[in-house]
Amino acid sequence: MSIPALRTSHCMLEPPLSSDELQHFTTTSPVHPTLRTADGKLIVNDRTILTGIPDNIIATSASTSGPVDGIFIGVVFLKSQSRHVVSLGTLRDVRFMACFRCKVWWMTQIMGNQGRDIPFETQFLLIETKNGSHLESDDGNEDNQIVYTVFLPIIEGPFRASLQGNSKDELELCFESGDTETKSSSLTRSLFISSGTDPFITVNDAIRAVKIHLNTFRQRHEKTLPGIVDYFGWCTWDAFYEEVTQEGVEAGLESLLAGGTPPKFVIIDDGWQSVGGDPQEDEIEQNEKKSQPLLRLTGIKENVKFINKDDPTVGIKSIVNIAKEKYGLKYVYMWHAITGYWGGVRPGVEGMEEYGSKMQYPTLSPVWCRITQDGRLNQLCCRE
Numbered sequence: 001m002s003i004p005a006l007r008t009s010h011c012m013l014e015p016p017l018s019s020d021e022l023q024h025f026t027t028t029s030p031v032h033p034t035l036r037t038a039d040g041k042l043i044v045n046d047r048t049i050l051t052g053i054p055d056n057i058i059a060t061s062a063s064t065s066g067p068v069d070g071i072f073i074g075v076v077f078l079k080s081q082s083r084h085v086v087s088l089g090t091l092r093d094v095r096f097m098a099c100f101r102c103k104v105w106w107m108t109q110i111m112g113n114q115g116r117d118i119p120f121e122t123q124f125l126l127i128e129t130k131n132g133s134h135l136e137s138d139d140g141n142e143d144n145q146i147v148y149t150v151f152l153p154i155i156e157g158p159f160r161a162s163l164q165g166n167s168k169d170e171l172e173l174c175f176e177s178g179d180t181e182t183k184s185s186s187l188t189r190s191l192f193i194s195s196g197t198d199p200f201i202t203v204n205d206a207i208r209a210v211k212i213h214l215n216t217f218r219q220r221h222e223k224t225l226p227g228i229v230d231y232f233g234w235c236t237w238d239a240f241y242e243e244v245t246q247e248g249v250e251a252g253l254e255s256l257l258a259g260g261t262p263p264k265f266v267i268i269d270d271g272w273q274s275v276g277g278d279p280q281e282d283e284i285e286q287n288e289k290k291s292q293p294l295l296r297l298t299g300i301k302e303n304v305k306f307i308n309k310d311d312p313t314v315g316i317k318s319i320v321n322i323a324k325e326k327y328g329l330k331y332v333y334m335w336h337a338i339t340g341y342w343g344g345v346r347p348g349v350e351g352m353e354e355y356g357s358k359m360q361y362p363t364l365s366p367v368w369c370r371i372t373q374d375g376r377l378n379q380l381c382c383r384e
Contacts (some may be wrong), residue, residue: 035071035149035195037153042089045147047129050089050171057088060188062209070194070209075173080183083176083365085164088191091115091127091171098163099124101229105342105369118165120174120367125151125163126199145197151208152192154165154214158182164367176365189213228331231264236271244271245305253327265331266323272306272316274299274333275341296346 034045037059042050056077062070075086092114101121102108110119118125127149151171153161158177166172173191177183192210196202204219211217236244239252249268256263277293301315308318316334323329339345345357 001184014040035193036070040089043192044129044149047147048149049094049127049129049149050091052087052170053089054087056086058188062192062194062213067185068198070192071205072189072213073173073191073193074186075190076097076186078185080185082178082183083174085172085174087166087170088173089171090169091118091165092169095128095130097126098122104364115165115169115171116167118171119164120162122163123153123364126203127151128199134340146195147195148199148202149193149195150202152194154190154192155208156187157184157192159184159187159190161187163191174367180366227243228265231330232261233265233267233331234263235267235269237267237269240269240270240271244268246308249319250322253323253329257327262328264329265333266329267333267335268319269335272302273297273336273341274301274303278346294343295341295345297340297352298346298349299351367383 009336036043037053037057040051040053041048042053052158056075058074058076060071060072060074073088075084077086080371082236095113096118097109097111098118099107099109100119100123100380101224102119107123110117110120129147151163153163153173155161156175158179159182160178162174164172164174175184175190192206192213194202194206196205207219210211211219234252234256236249236252240248249266253263253266274297275295276298277295289305306316306319308314311318320332345352345355347357347359
């Protein structure tokens with residue numbers, strides 16, 4: 001399986017446009033009165049969240065996406081680029097939780113109270129105003145309640161958006177297509193902002209509005225839940241990491257049974273597949289990479305740790321049969337990456353020709369040089 005090539009241009013911080021240049025871009029849709037932009041500010045329930053919003057930021061009402069208190073944010077630029085970064089204004093004196101990509105394939109969260117605390121590649125931002133009460137007033141008036149504001153960067157055409165902060169405490173919006181030939185000078189709905197006094201309802205309503213707008217996904221309550229949600233189960237990762245074996249899986253099931261918590265499903269995580277690193281021509285280079293090799297799939301079947309010594313033809317079915325017949329499990333799941341393995345499928349491996357894999361080296365967004373020093377990422381993106 002090939003890895004798609006991604007190409008990006010250098011980051012460009014855009015200057016605001018003049019009023020004349022913006023005139024034909026200005027929206028005529030009304031913005032909900034409790035969430036609005038005015039005088040270079042983002043105002044929520046008469047509380048100022050952002051100040052110093054540039055003139056080329058465009059706010060459009062989300063009323064067409066359902067009865068939700070929200071706006072879509074767009075930007076007009078001076079020239080077409082494949083990558084843009086623009087300030088949304090200064091963010092200070094709030095509390096927030098940001099969910100951001102700390103690796104290409106991994107996310108985590110962080111808390112803070114000013115723009116500079118917001119990491120690169122932030123995919124979700126929930127801001128809490130400091131003034132106000134967590135409790136409703138006696139007469140149900142919400143004017144004195146804590147207000148929560150959700151920022152959801154979304155996809156617009158070939159462009160994806162993310163949030164980030166800078167040293168001036170500005171909240172920035174980053175757009176990128178991932179291809180230097182795919183450019184744009186204006187985007188209209190790349191960020192959704194919504195607010196409310198209940199953080200859970202506010203987040204749910206924001207997701208619903210974006211769902212209606214994009215029409216590419218369903219919310220959790222609209223989906224059929226898998227059967228495993230009604231059962232207790234076990235994943236092998238925290239116990240074994242990549243060192244999982246058939247004997248280890250069975251020992252884990254036996255331990256849970258003996259402890260009075262028999263599982264009904266097991267997820268055999270990373271470590272059961274046939275994988276290997278790339279052959280190195282330079283032995284010194286190989287030793288340098290030994291600590292963090294980028295492994296690729298070398299076979300579609302299980303590795304030797306899951307081959308039954310008494311009957312090698314059984315393979316992974318051996319532990320599946322043991323789990324279901326001896327320990328009464330209903331489900332056995334086998335983990336694998338969507339590309340086969342983290343580094344994809346190794347080209348030129350006998351028996352894997354049908355997958356037609358070939359090596360392609362993408363150039364990821366420049367921010368990844370600042371986010372991670374993961375050696376495996378360098379091997380993924382760079383031809384050595």
